Amino acid sequence: MRRRVTKDFIRANAGANPPTPATIAVEHLDDLPAVKLLAVVYMRVSRREQGQAGNLKRRTRNLRRTLRARGIEWAACFIETVTGTSLGERPKLRAAIVKAAHLQAENPGQVVAVVTDTRNRFVRGRHYNGTASSDQPSEDQYRELSELAGGVTLATVLHPDASFDQVRSHETRIAGERVGRPRKRPTRRPGWKKARRDALRSEAEKLRASGASLRQIQAAINVAHRTVADWLKRGPDR
Numbered sequence: 001m002r003r004r005v006t007k008d009f010i011r012a013n014a015g016a017n018p019p020t021p022a023t024i025a026v027e028h029l030d031d032l033p034a035v036k037l038l039a040v041v042y043m044r045v046s047r048r049e050q051g052q053a054g055n056l057k058r059r060t061r062n063l064r065r066t067l068r069a070r071g072i073e074w075a076a077c078f079i080e081t082v083t084g085t086s087l088g089e090r091p092k093l094r095a096a097i098v099k100a101a102h103l104q105a106e107n108p109g110q111v112v113a114v115v116t117d118t119r120n121r122f123v124r125g126r127h128y129n130g131t132a133s134s135d136q137p138s139e140d141q142y143r144e145l146s147e148l149a150g151g152v153t154l155a156t157v158l159h160p161d162a163s164f165d166q167v168r169s170h171e172t173r174i175a176g177e178r179v180g181r182p183r184k185r186p187t188r189r190p191g192w193k194k195a196r197r198d199a200l201r202s203e204a205e206k207l208r209a210s211g212a213s214l215r216q217i218q219a220a221i222n223v224a225h226r227t228v229a230d231w232l233k234r235g236p237d238r
Helices: 007-012 021-025 055-069 091-106 139-149 164-175 192-209 214-221 225-234
Strands: 037-045 073-081 111-116 153-156
Touching (some): 037 055, 091 111, 139 153, 214 225
Parallel strands (some): 111 153
């Protein structure tokens, strides 16, 4: 009989550091046990953040690459544009938690977690105004988040106790710009689309040759299933 991996099991095996309100509610991805992990991805941006062109796409693409590099399976993704200061109006977060609970019941020998990149994607301070002091949630907010999770593991790539400056630095790296300042769209060389397509097609052919399935290839290179199938059916260009 396979042992069910619960959040209590994860916490008991996650290391000796004393818990904080943040780490009681949210796990650090690096502290999860060394078993196959299924990630139900949750991505949230505020309306102001989404106003920065491509913000959500960059965040989601970066998280996909991070999970793939760690060998973590991307099971599902839930995205919403809503403030992080309240947990009341968060239908996609609730849906992600329900999905994770169902997957955990179906896969008792694995860890299923709702994963995002930083703690503030789950929750910010109720009176957040862009400053470090206002970003920190209260203990009541962390308790509310734990109750909402209902025993489902919530996890972040960056440690949930990371400072405001560390989170900003992480987000700046993802965006490739100062957070909050729109970036001028770069000039692309003629033929860049074909070059990108050829590179992705070559990668798909290499993965297929190594025995990967169409679904695995699609997840690895983030290209539509039908496109991957068409590339492989036609074979390499001559």
